[in-house]
Amino acid sequence: MADVSLHGIAKSYGVTEILRDIDLTIDDGEFVVFVGPSGCGKSTLLRTIAGLENASAGELRIGGKRVNEMPPAERKIAMVFQSYALYPHMSVYKNMAFGLKFAKTNKADVDRRVRRAAEILKLSALLDRKPRELSGGQRQRVAIGRAIVREPSVFLFDEPLSNLDAALRVNTRLEIAKLHRELGATMIYVTHDQVEAMTLASKIVVMNQGRIEQVGAPLELYHNPRNLFVAGFIGSPRMNLIKGQVRSVSGGSVTLAFTGAETSVDVVPGTLRAGDEVTIGVRPEHMADAGANTIALEGRIDAVERLGEASYVYMKLASGDDVIVRSPGDVEAAPGGRYTAHLPGRALHVFNAAGQSVQFGK
Amino acid sequence: MSDITASGVQPAESVSVRSRFPVHVAVFLAPALAIYTLFSIYPLIDTIRLSFYTGDESGARHFAGLANFYTLLTDPAWSGHFWNALRNNLVFFAVHMVVQNAIGLGLAMLLSLPRLTGGSVYRTLLFLPTMLSVVIIGFIWQLMLNPLWGIAEKILSAVGLGSFFGPWLGQETTALITISLISVWQFVGIPMMLIYAALLNIPDDLLDAAIVDGAGPFSVFWFVRLPLILPTLGVVSILTFVANFNAFDLIYAIKGALAGPNFSTDILGTFFYRTFFGYQLQVGSPTMGATVATAMLIIILLGVLIYLFGVQRRLQRHTF
Numbered sequence: 135m136a137d138v139s140l141h142g143i144a145k146s147y148g149v150t151e152i153l154r155d156i157d158l159t160i161d162d163g164e165f166v167v168f169v170g171p172s173g174c175g176k177s178t179l180l181r182t183i184a185g186l187e188n189a190s191a192g193e194l195r196i197g198g199k200r201v202n203e204m205p206p207a208e209r210k211i212a213m214v215f216q217s218y219a220l221y222p223h224m225s226v227y228k229n230m231a232f233g234l235k236f237a238k239t240n241k242a243d244v245d246r247r248v249r250r251a252a253e254i255l256k257l258s259a260l261l262d263r264k265p266r267e268l269s270g271g272q273r274q275r276v277a278i279g280r281a282i283v284r285e286p287s288v289f290l291f292d293e294p295l296s297n298l299d300a301a302l303r304v305n306t307r308l309e310i311a312k313l314h315r316e317l318g319a320t321m322i323y324v325t326h327d328q329v330e331a332m333t334l335a336s337k338i339v340v341m342n343q344g345r346i347e348q349v350g351a352p353l354e355l356y357h358n359p360r361n362l363f364v365a366g367f368i369g370s371p372r373m374n375l376i377k378g379q380v381r382s383v384s385g386g387s388v389t390l391a392f393t394g395a396e397t398s399v400d401v402v403p404g405t406l407r408a409g410d411e412v413t414i415g416v417r418p419e420h421m422a423d424a425g426a427n428t429i430a431l432e433g434r435i436d437a438v439e440r441l442g443e444a445s446y447v448y449m450k451l452a453s454g455d456d457v458i459v460r461s462p463g464d465v466e467a468a469p470g471g472r473y474t475a476h477l478p479g480r481a482l483h484v485f486n487a488a489g490q491s492v493q494f495g496k
Numbered sequence: 497m498s499d500i501t502a503s504g505v506q507p508a509e510s511v512s513v514r515s516r517f518p519v520h521v522a523v524f525l526a527p528a529l530a531i532y533t534l535f536s537i538y539p540l541i542d543t544i545r546l547s548f549y550t551g552d553e554s555g556a557r558h559f560a561g562l563a564n565f566y567t568l569l570t571d572p573a574w575s576g577h578f579w580n581a582l583r584n585n586l587v588f589f590a591v592h593m594v595v596q597n598a599i600g601l602g603l604a605m606l607l608s609l610p611r612l613t614g615g616s617v618y619r620t621l622l623f624l625p626t627m628l629s630v631v632i633i634g635f636i637w638q639l640m641l642n643p644l645w646g647i648a649e650k651i652l653s654a655v656g657l658g659s660f661f662g663p664w665l666g667q668e669t670t671a672l673i674t675i676s677l678i679s680v681w682q683f684v685g686i687p688m689m690l691i692y693a694a695l696l697n698i699p700d701d702l703l704d705a706a707i708v709d710g711a712g713p714f715s716v717f718w719f720v721r722l723p724l725i726l727p728t729l730g731v732v733s734i735l736t737f738v739a740n741f742n743a744f745d746l747i748y749a750i751k752g753a754l755a756g757p758n759f760s761t762d763i764l765g766t767f768f769y770r771t772f773f774g775y776q777l778q779v780g781s782p783t784m785g786a787t788v789a790t791a792m793l794i795i796i797l798l799g800v801l802i803y804l805f806g807v808q809r810r811l812q813r814h815t816f
Contacts (some may be wrong), residue, residue: 181704184708185708186704186707186708205707206707206708206710207707207708207709207710207711211708212708213704213705213708215701215704215705216701217699217701219699219701219702219704219705220705221702221705221706221719221720222724222814222815223723223724223812223814232706232709232711232719233708233709233710236709236710236711236712236715237710266814266815280705280709284709
């Protein structure tokens, strides 16, 4: 069991900077998810923690010990790869026991650990099979089993579910969460799927262009995104963003004008001045119901996606802004028709011209 | 809608078309089949047929059954040369297997290093001798190793190893090994390329996983990469075997058909050449030549069969 801390970690290939100035502390037993668009550096960061890449700068500590110079095997980590990376010429048993061979574990101990891991992952009947005789889900479990038998302090997962079909993905997600509860080990998980991030993480790290944009608990990021990037990345379908302008400021309250309507919002005092351009963010699920303080916004329907429990109405407002409304499943709406979205007075996110939230830390 | 019903009727017709003899298949196969038959299958069968005949002074041929083979294996005038050629050929093959394929594997490993710069230049340079004519290779090496004015002695002297130099191509004890090594130098590019391609085929994730599992560079090679390229090593071995037992040109280019000194570089190819066409005082015999050729065919066939049934069945091709 160990905590992981990164201080000023940077990574560059020649002049290309992949990671810049990453500071992050991961507590013992935490489940941390790195999430971000492809190419944001999240996998590189994971590989740096694993020791498969060397950091160009900064210090990496695992369990309080500096590990920058240590080879992967000595860092007490285990990694699960997106492609599973099972040795195709070895049986399931040998795949799982392979790492222990180098740790000079005695035979009886190897056998005990492999069989226990196989039991946890329901692989006991498959130990003599070769990877090619297994289904995708089973291969995934073998890859996880290979990590478990090494009894690492930190588990590293590199997009482990992206090669599975949708139903299996949900199942395996639950199993990984269960595994985390049972083992209590620190886990670091990379994904581009924000549903995985939201459901698994005790802490999400949102990354973009080699930088950490925001770190926090899933709901914290959902409710208080620090900037436009996080606001747009967390939540599905993505947050609606509407252009607006500051009409007047009085202390911590500003009046915003947008698409022909006005509303007052509380912000951090001093962050906005009258006349500033702002972006107003509001989540699709907050725009369906009319209420006491809501502002009705009318528009034309472009498309309707019916999911059963909800329908996503894609509409264009009179001002030209596109918004998505999460409406009840059986809502009466058809493309080309008119629809009314209801902008709540609360649950509004306001970002300044630089894309930073003016409510963050309030 | 009418189109759909129309096409719905057609299957009955197309079934009858399908069950007829597939003329187009025969048409496409015919050119290749004709060429192979004319230049490969027919000569092969006729060679085997000829090995059962014997010719007299008048040039007439009579069926002789297995008499030629009996002569080849037991007559002192023939069998000594035959067994000598076979033994030399096995040495020639062993040197290729041990030296050529090991160096090919080593070069392929070096080429697949991720941080290697100029890899494609090395690749091309190492493959270059393979593309040169064997006659040129033989000539160049003969010049270089010449004990009177060859460059080899000067180079060795320059680094203080001059005392090790000898007329390697002229000594009975060293000539065969020297020629084998020249051949290795020329053809090392082929195993290198095949193994290099197989190594590139192994996903990086697999090697990363082994590193995370604690395997050092040697263990990664021994436990992960080597088992995964075994099928390719098998193919390389069988290609080497067939090429070596059909070899002739390099020895002919350097040593002539007498494969001197004192037949110490004589392999089955040169032995066959002298038997069939004759050389200097030896009179050529088409029927004995056909017998030697058939014997070579049997030897190669045996080797390939042993490989196919003994080795290849146990090699598992891996998909990643």
